[in-house]
Amino acid sequence: xxxxxxxxxxxxxxxxxxxxxxxxxxxxxxxxxxxxxxxxxxxxxxxxxxxxxxxxxxxxxxxxxxxxxxxxxxxxxxxxxxxxxxxxxxxxxxxxxxxxxxxxxxxxxxxxxxxxxxxxxxxxxxxxxxxxxxxxxxxxxxxxxxxxxxxxxxxxxxxxxxxxxxxxxxxxxxxxxxxxxxxxxxxxxxxxxxxxxxxxxxxxxxxxxxxxxxxxxxxxxxxxxxxxxxxxxxxxxxxxxxxxxxxxxxxxxxxxxxxxxxxxxxxxxxxxxxxxxxxxxxxxxxxxxxxxxxxxxxxxxxxxxxxxxxxxxxxxxxxxxxxxxxxxxxxxxxxxxxx
Amino acid sequence: xxxxxxxxxxxxxxxxxxxxxxxxxxxxxxxxxxxxxxxxxxxxxxxxxxxxxxxxxxxxxxxxxxxxxxxxxxxxxxxxxxxxxxxxxxxxxxxxxxxxxxxxxxxxxxxxxxxxxxxxxxxxxxxxxxxxxxxxxxxxxxxxxxxxxxxxxxxxxxxxxxxxxxxxxxxxxxxxxxxxxxxxxxxxxxxxxxxxxxxxxxxxxxxxxxxxxxxxxxxxxxxxxxxxxxxxxxxxxxxxxxxxxxxxxxxxxxxxxxxxxxxxxxxxxxxxxxxxxxxxxxxxxxxxxxxxxxxxxxxxxxxxxxxxxxxxxxxxxxxxxxxx
Numbered sequence: 083x084x085x086x087x088x089x090x091x092x093x094x095x096x097x098x099x100x101x102x103x104x105x106x107x108x109x110x111x112x113x114x115x116x117x118x119x120x121x122x123x124x125x126x127x128x129x130x131x132x133x134x135x136x137x138x139x140x141x142x143x144x145x146x147x148x149x150x151x152x153x154x155x156x157x158x159x160x161x162x163x164x165x166x167x168x169x170x171x172x173x174x175x176x177x178x179x180x181x182x183x184x185x186x187x188x189x190x191x192x193x194x195x196x197x198x199x200x201x202x203x204x205x206x207x208x209x210x211x212x213x214x215x216x217x218x219x220x221x222x223x224x225x226x227x228x229x230x231x232x233x234x235x236x237x238x239x240x241x242x243x244x245x246x247x248x249x250x251x252x253x254x255x256x257x258x259x260x261x262x263x264x265x266x267x268x269x270x271x272x273x274x275x276x277x278x279x280x281x282x283x284x285x286x287x288x289x290x291x292x293x294x295x296x297x298x299x300x301x302x303x304x305x306x307x308x309x310x311x312x313x314x315x316x317x318x319x320x321x322x323x324x325x326x327x328x329x330x331x332x333x334x335x336x337x338x339x340x341x342x343x344x345x346x347x348x349x350x351x352x353x354x355x356x357x358x359x360x361x362x363x364x365x366x367x368x369x370x371x372x373x374x375x376x377x378x379x380x381x382x383x384x385x386x387x388x389x390x391x392x393x394x395x396x397x398x399x400x401x402x403x404x405x406x407x408x409x410x411x412x413x414x415x416x417x418x419x420x421x
Numbered sequence: 422x423x424x425x426x427x428x429x430x431x432x433x434x435x436x437x438x439x440x441x442x443x444x445x446x447x448x449x450x451x452x453x454x455x456x457x458x459x460x461x462x463x464x465x466x467x468x469x470x471x472x473x474x475x476x477x478x479x480x481x482x483x484x485x486x487x488x489x490x491x492x493x494x495x496x497x498x499x500x501x502x503x504x505x506x507x508x509x510x511x512x513x514x515x516x517x518x519x520x521x522x523x524x525x526x527x528x529x530x531x532x533x534x535x536x537x538x539x540x541x542x543x544x545x546x547x548x549x550x551x552x553x554x555x556x557x558x559x560x561x562x563x564x565x566x567x568x569x570x571x572x573x574x575x576x577x578x579x580x581x582x583x584x585x586x587x588x589x590x591x592x593x594x595x596x597x598x599x600x601x602x603x604x605x606x607x608x609x610x611x612x613x614x615x616x617x618x619x620x621x622x623x624x625x626x627x628x629x630x631x632x633x634x635x636x637x638x639x640x641x642x643x644x645x646x647x648x649x650x651x652x653x654x655x656x657x658x659x660x661x662x663x664x665x666x667x668x669x670x671x672x673x674x675x676x677x678x679x680x681x682x683x684x685x686x687x688x689x690x691x692x693x694x695x696x697x698x699x700x701x702x703x704x705x706x707x708x709x710x711x712x713x714x715x716x717x718x719x720x721x722x723x724x725x726x727x728x729x730x731x732x733x734x735x736x737x738x739x740x741x742x743x744x745x
Contacts, residue, residue, distance in 0.1 A: 146647070150642045165512045246610070299534070300527070300530070300532060300534035306511055306513065306516060307510075307512075307513050307521070307524060308507075308509050308510070308511030308512070310476055310507055310509060311509075311511060312509075313475070313476060313523075314475070314476065314500060314525070315498065315500050315503065315528055315580065316495075316496045316498075316499065316500030316501075316525040316527065316528045317496065317524075317527075318496055318497075355514060360515070361515070362514075362516050362520070363520075366535070
C-alpha cells in the first residue's frame with residue numbers, strides 16, 4: 083500500500099464518522115454532539131435524548147452504513163466479474179429478482195391462507211430475496227457467455243425489471259390489502275425502523291462477505307486482464323464464478339430483504355473508490371468500497387432526513403444522484419457509447 | 422540450439438465442438454526454440470495456441486509438456502509451464518506497466534498476492550529485458566501498440582514458464598517495431614532459455630528472421646521446417662496460391678502477376694534508379710525494352726521524353742504514360 087493510500091483511508095474514515103454523527107444529531111429533535119457522546123458512554127441523564135439515540139437514530143445510521151457498504155462490495159464484484167463498469171446489483175436486475183421473490187413470499191401466504199409469525203417471515207423474506215437475486219445473477223452469467231457487449235447486459239437488467247414488475251402487479255391483484263401494504267412499504271426502500279435482529283443479520287452478512295471478498299482479492303485482480311489471461315495464469319474459473327455468484331447474492335439479497343430495493347449505490351461506490359484511491363488493486367478497493375459505500379448510504383439517509391417533518395424516500399434521493407452519475411460516466415466514456 | 426524435449430504432440434486433433442480445425446499433428450518443441458507458426462488468416466493458428474495454453478481441450482490425441490499430459494494438469498500447474506501473450510488486452514484502464522507485469526507472478530505468490538524478494542527480482546529483470554524501465558510507472562492505456570505488446574511479453578516472461586506462446590504479436594506493429602520485437606524474442610530465448618512459439622501470417626517476416634517455422638498446409642496439418650526449405654520444395658507456393666500472385670524465386674517474395682504489354686526505352690546510368698523505375702512501370706503495364714519508339718532519358722533527376730515533354734517526378738511521368 084502506498085503512503086498516500088493510508089491518508090485517503092484516514093480522510094474517508096473521518097468523513098464516515100462525521101456523517102454518522104450528523105445523522106445521530108440531526109432531526110426533528112436536535113441533539114448536540116457532546117450529548118451524543120455522553121449518551122453512548124452512558125453518562126447522560128436525559129431520558130428522551132437517550133431513547134431517541136438508542137432506539138431510532140443509532141439503528142438508522144447503522145443500517146444505512148451496513149446496507150451501503152454491502153451494496154458497494156456487491157457492485158465491485160459484479161463490475162470486475164462482468165468486466166463491465168455499468169454493472170451493479172440494481173441496474174442489472176438482481177434487485178428485481180429479489181423483489182419478485184420477496185413479493186411471492188409475502189403475498190403467497192394469502193393465496194394458501196397462512197400467516198407466519200414475524201420472526202419467521204423476516205428470515206423467509208431474506209432467504210427468498212437471496213435466492214431470487216442469485217437466480218437473476220445466474221441468468222446474467224449465462225447471457226454473458228453469449229453476448230459480449232457492455233450495454234446489452236444493462237438492457238437485459240432493465241427488461242427483467244419490467245418483467246418482474248409485471249408479475250408483481252399480477253400478484254398484487256389477487257392479494258389481500260394488508261399484505262399488499264407490507265409489500266409496497268418494503269418496495270419503497272428504507273433504512274429506518276429496523277429491529278435489532280434485522281441489523282444483526284445485515285452486519286453478519288456484510289462481515290462474512292467482507293472477509294470472503296478479501297480472500298478473492300488476488301483472483302479479482304488477475305481478472306482485470308480478462309478471462310483468458312486469468313485462466314492461463316491458473317485461475318480456477320468455475321469455482322471463482324460460483325464464489326462471486328454466492329457473495330453477490332448474499333450481500334445484495336440481505337440488503338434487499340431488509341431495506342427494500344436500494345438503487346444505484348452498488349454502481350456508484352466502486353467508481354468513486356477507483357477515482358479517489360486511483361487504484362485498481364482489489365486489496366485497496368474492497369476496504370475502499372466498504373468506506374465509500376457506507377458514506378453513500380449515510381449521505382442518502384442524511385439528505386432524506388433533512389426535511390424535518392417529512393422523510394423523503396431513500397430511492398428518490400439515490401435516483402437523483404445515481405441517474406446523472408451514470409449519464410456522466412457514459413458521456414465521458416466514448417468507447418462504451420459507440421459499442 | 423534445441424536441447425531436451427519441452428512439448429510434444431501425438432496425433433493431435435484440435436478444434437471446436439462442431440468444427441474440427443487441424444488434425445494429425447505430431448509436433449515437437451525443444452527448450453530454447455523460437456518457432457513461427459505460419460498460416461493464412463483463419464487457418465487455425467489461434468486454435469492451436471489456445472490448445473497449448475489449456476483454453477481449449479484437444480478433440481483427440483494428446484499434448485505432453487515436460488512428459489506430463491496437458492489434460493491431466495491442474496490450471497495452476499499448467500500456468501507454471503506455459504504462459505501466453507494474446508491479442509486481447511482485458512480491462513487495463515488504471516493499471517500501470519508494472520502492475521501488469523506483476524500480475525504475471527500470480528501462480529507463484531500466496532493467497533494475498535504478496536511479492537517476495539524473488540518475485541520482485543524477476544519482475545525487475547523482465548522489465549529491464551524489455552527496456553521498459555522508463556515506462557514502468559506509466560498507465561498502460563497511454564502506451565503505443567508496440568510498447569503495450571512489450572508490456573504483455575514482460576508479463577508472460579514474469580510468469581516464468583519454460584514455454585511462451587504468442588498470438589500474432591507483430592500484427593499491429595510497424596516495420597521497425599516488428600524487427601525490434603523479433604530481436605526481443607530472440608534475446609528472451611537466449612537470455613532466459615525460454616522456448617517461444619508465435620503465430621504470424623507474415624511470410625516475409627518469417628523468411629527474413631525465423632529459422633524454424635511450422636507451416637499450416639493445405640491438408641489441415643502442420644509441417645515443420647525452415648522457410649527456405651518451403652520455398653524450394655514448393656510447399657509455400659501451394660499454401661498461399663492465388664491466381665493473381667506468383668512467388669519470385671530471386672527474393673522469396675510474393676509478387677503480383679502483371680500484364681506488361683506496353684514497352685519503352687529507358688536511358689539512365691544509375692542501375693538502382695533503372696531497377697525501381699522498371700518496378701514502378703510494371704504497375705501501369707509498361708516494360709523496359711532495348712528498342713522502342715518511345716524513349717525516355719533520366720538526367721539530373723528529371724525524366725525527359727525524347728522529342729517531347731519533361732517531368733519533374735516519376736509520378737508525373739506515370740500519370741502521363743497512363744493517359745497515352
